[in-house]
Amino acid sequence: MDAVLNGLPHLFRGAQVTVEITILAAILGAAMAFPMGVLRLSKRRLVRTLAGAYVEFFRGTSALVQLFWLFFVLPLAGIKLDPMTAGVLALGLNIGAYGAEVVRGAVQSVPHGQVEAAIALNMTEMQRMRRVVIPQALVAMLPPLGNLAIELLKLTSLVSLITLHDITFNAQTLRESVGHTTEIFAAVLLMYFVLASAISVGMRALERRVGRWREAPLDRSRAALRQLADTMGGVPA
Amino acid sequence: MTILKTTTLQSDPVERQAVPDPTPMKASDMVRFRQVNKRFGETVVLRDLDLDVAPAEKVAVIGPSGSGKTTILRLLMTLEQPDSGTIEVDGEHLWHKANKRGELIPADEKHLRTMRTHLGMVFQHFNLFPHMSVLRNIIEPLVRVRGMSREEAATRGRTLLDMVGLAEKECAYPGRLSGGQQQRVAIARALAMEPKVMLFDEVTSALDPELVGEVLSVLRELAQQTDMTMIFVTHEMRFAREVADRVVMFDQGQIVEQGPPCEIFKDPTSPRTRAFLKAVLEH
Amino acid sequence: MSWSWEFTWEILPELAKAALVTIEATLLGSVLAMVIGLVVALLRRSHSRLVRGATIAVTEFIRRTPLLVQLYFVFFALPAYGVTLSPLVAGVLTLGFHYGTYTAEVYRAGIDSVPRGQWEAAKALNLPRRRIWSMVVLPQAIPAVIPALGNYVIGMFKETPLLSGIAVIELLNQAKLISSETYIFLEPITLVGVFFLLLSYPSAILIRRAEARISRR
Ligand SMILES: Nc1ncnc2c1ncn2[C@@H]1O[C@H](COP(=O)(O)OP(=O)(O)OP(=O)(O)O)[C@@H](O)[C@H]1O
Ligand SMILES: [Mg+2]
Numbered sequence: 001m002d003a004v005l006n007g008l009p010h011l012f013r014g015a016q017v018t019v020e021i022t023i024l025a026a027i028l029g030a031a032m033a034f035p036m037g038v039l040r041l042s043k044r045r046l047v048r049t050l051a052g053a054y055v056e057f058f059r060g061t062s063a064l065v066q067l068f069w070l071f072f073v074l075p076l077a078g079i080k081l082d083p084m085t086a087g088v089l090a091l092g093l094n095i096g097a098y099g100a101e102v103v104r105g106a107v108q109s110v111p112h113g114q115v116e117a118a119i120a121l122n123m124t125e126m127q128r129m130r131r132v133v134i135p136q137a138l139v140a141m142l143p144p145l146g147n148l149a150i151e152l153l154k155l156t157s158l159v160s161l162i163t164l165h166d167i168t169f170n171a172q173t174l175r176e177s178v179g180h181t182t183e184i185f186a187a188v189l190l191m192y193f194v195l196a197s198a199i200s201v202g203m204r205a206l207e208r209r210v211g212r213w214r215e216a217p218l219d220r221s222r223a224a225l226r227q228l229a230d231t232m233g234g235v236p237a
Numbered sequence: 238m239t240i241l242k243t244t245t246l247q248s249d250p251v252e253r254q255a256v257p258d259p260t261p262m263k264a265s266d267m268v269r270f271r272q273v274n275k276r277f278g279e280t281v282v283l284r285d286l287d288l289d290v291a292p293a294e295k296v297a298v299i300g301p302s303g304s305g306k307t308t309i310l311r312l313l314m315t316l317e318q319p320d321s322g323t324i325e326v327d328g329e330h331l332w333h334k335a336n337k338r339g340e341l342i343p344a345d346e347k348h349l350r351t352m353r354t355h356l357g358m359v360f361q362h363f364n365l366f367p368h369m370s371v372l373r374n375i376i377e378p379l380v381r382v383r384g385m386s387r388e389e390a391a392t393r394g395r396t397l398l399d400m401v402g403l404a405e406k407e408c409a410y411p412g413r414l415s416g417g418q419q420q421r422v423a424i425a426r427a428l429a430m431e432p433k434v435m436l437f438d439e440v441t442s443a444l445d446p447e448l449v450g451e452v453l454s455v456l457r458e459l460a461q462q463t464d465m466t467m468i469f470v471t472h473e474m475r476f477a478r479e480v481a482d483r484v485v486m487f488d489q490g491q492i493v494e495q496g497p498p499c500e501i502f503k504d505p506t507s508p509r510t511r512a513f514l515k516a517v518l519e520h
Numbered sequence: 521m522s523w524s525w526e527f528t529w530e531i532l533p534e535l536a537k538a539a540l541v542t543i544e545a546t547l548l549g550s551v552l553a554m555v556i557g558l559v560v561a562l563l564r565r566s567h568s569r570l571v572r573g574a575t576i577a578v579t580e581f582i583r584r585t586p587l588l589v590q591l592y593f594v595f596f597a598l599p600a601y602g603v604t605l606s607p608l609v610a611g612v613l614t615l616g617f618h619y620g621t622y623t624a625e626v627y628r629a630g631i632d633s634v635p636r637g638q639w640e641a642a643k644a645l646n647l648p649r650r651r652i653w654s655m656v657v658l659p660q661a662i663p664a665v666i667p668a669l670g671n672y673v674i675g676m677f678k679e680t681p682l683l684s685g686i687a688v689i690e691l692l693n694q695a696k697l698i699s700s701e702t703y704i705f706l707e708p709i710t711l712v713g714v715f716f717l718l719l720s721y722p723s724a725i726l727i728r729r730a731e732a733r734i735s736r737r
Pocket of ligand 2: 307
């Protein structure tokens with residue numbers, strides 16, 4: 001048992017790497033998902049097709065194959081990526097493709113009358129998206145995006161296979177040095193569970209914030225605050 | 238409301254004699270449809286439509302369901318594109334613009350944006366932005382589209398909310414309002430943009446009967462006070478009679494007859510108008 | 521970077537053999553996942569709060585932890601308790617349980633979509649609970665969820681390279697072994713990618729067909 005307790009710092013160092021990759025890949029994933037999801041609905045056929053190709057490619061093949069490609073095959077073309085970059089790129093692009101589908105579905109779920117009202121008020125195409133469609137779509141897309149964030153966290157365990165020292169990798173080295181396989185893997189599973197639950201709790205809070213306009217009647221203080229903010233000018237949507 | 242059955246153009250030849258000759262071009266028309274055709278797949282919705290609306294004129298468009306009334310408004314609001322023909326608003330082509338050689342070419346988005354500043358529309362189902370408070374529904378387009386300062390926009394928004402009797406609801410989200418209240422906000426929102434032409438598409442037909450009155454009285458007052466050009470598509474015959482300068486009876490994509498409300502309602506010349514009015518009024 | 525066709529032909533048969541193992545593992549794992557998913561969905565409808573709570577806790581735990589670590593756990597930790605599983609069996613079991621927690625959600629949606637009136641009618645006929653499930657609810661719920669279940673089968677095809685983590689001889693593992701012997705990655709990994717596309721696209725098309733067919737009914 002002591003051996004396992006002594007090994008905990010080793011696992012926690014791995015957890016740091018896991019968290020780091022998850023965050024970086026999530027940022028890349030979001031940066032891909034939003035534009036690609038919206039572009040899949042573009043009026044231009046070429047744009048639609050290109051965005052669709054991205055989504056189909058990364059969803060159609062496995063994250064592990066993509067990871068190995070970036071790490072083992074690209075160097076043969078003279079492009080050498082360090083494990084961290086390869087990991088973030090592969091996982092971010094992969095989860096971004098799934099995210100794009102979520103974004104697309106959520107955007108499509110906003111009633112067309114909303115866009116028409118925005119056109120009638122002479123908003124630009126960009127304003128219609130940014131001010132009218134996306135804020136409403138956000139409510140529909142947050143729960144599935146939360147699930148994707150958890151899937152991403154789980155996917156990061158794959159980077160142990162390209163020698164990144166994440167939780168899973170450190171668990172293997174610890175097991176090789178001290179044994180106690182059961183305890184170590186139980187601890188590791190628990191760590192992933194805690195991290196995933198943290199994501200889940202965070203996303204719930206975000207959902208409540210973003211979906212405030214769908215809630216029960218506003219209480220007076222909040223209404224007063226909103227009024228103040230409205231007249232002073234700076235409320236986020 | 239009783240709704241007449243839609244018939245197709247083939248099954249019932251259009252009664253041409255009831256249609257007055259297209260009025261000669263007047264320089265002052267605010268809205269002018271010329272030979273406009275629109276079809277959705279097999280359905281011919283508008284056929285060689287000519288329609289003129291003078292500045293400050295209040296026109297009520299009536300007619301059976303599916304006759305193309307909404308389509309007229311949607312073409313004007315650039316929500317739908319005509320298949321052929323031209324539409325002018327305030328002397329400028331809506332869907333076309335002239336190139337250097339003076340030929341009409343299809344309008345680009347920039348031209349459409351300019352033209353849309355002249356137009357405003359209130360929808361059957363309100364289409365308020367549910368994620369914005371009532372006041373923000375009005376402020377947001379003013380700030381984003383008209384480039385107005387927030388303070389100025391808020392002042393205008395409050396004035397208009399006051400006018401439609403909803404001053405105390407400015408912080409509420411649309412989901413908390415009754416249909417009638419939502420529609421009044423939608424009217425205020427469209428008015429705030431100060432269009433030259435306002436389009437109203439059956440703005441009371443999605444409302445519970447007891448809420449129709451409050452919206453109509455706002456519109457009545459509005460019509461009497463402004464010199465904005467207004468086109469109402471409506472099934473409220475009493476409202477049309479009180480408010481409109483001219484009633485246009487529409488059927489199967491064409492104008493069946495048009496004239497001052499007293500003539501149309503008292504003494505319609507077309508049998509189709511008579512049948513339609515009978516069906517609606519009997520109800 | 522140069523592509524060697526000679527090497528490609530050399531490794532192709534081995535990879536093809538491995539592809540068969542992948543299909544085997546995926547199919548067995550899918551079948552298991554379908555069964556476990558249904559069982560979990562039913563347990564979540566149990567009258568006992570304890571059963572419901574325990575089911576939720578276990579499935580959430582499985583869903584929130586990585587398949588790879590679960591594979592390691594089953595393969596490395598269980599032998600300490602005298603449970604030694606062949607790699608294929610360990611892989612199939614883990615895949616089955618992991619995806620079973622996902623298919624459970626699909627079944628749940630299907631069960632929820634059966635109109636209340638159906639339950640009430642069945643109760644009015646005084647059918648015992650077991651028969652209500654087997655004769656009324658499930659026959660309506662399951663056909664509706666077949667396309668969604670199919671999507672998970674495709675998902676599992678893509679995850680099978682993970683089994684390489686515990687040395688099941690299958691696609692990617694094969695590629696990896698060959699690669700470490702020869703230090704040539706391009707051909708095996710490209711081929712593995714192509715295999716996955718070849719495996720997953722026909723199944724995607726089949727599922728879309730099934731979906732269209734069911735929605736037409
Ligand atoms: N986007 C569309 N696609 C296909 N057909 C359409 C579309 N919009 C309208 N139509 C058809 O065009 C015809 C005219 O529609 P329109 O909405 O203009 O009628 P309306 O006079 O406003 O009827 P109502 O009183 O029911 O609102 C109808 O037959 C309708 O089904
Ligand atoms: Mg209409």
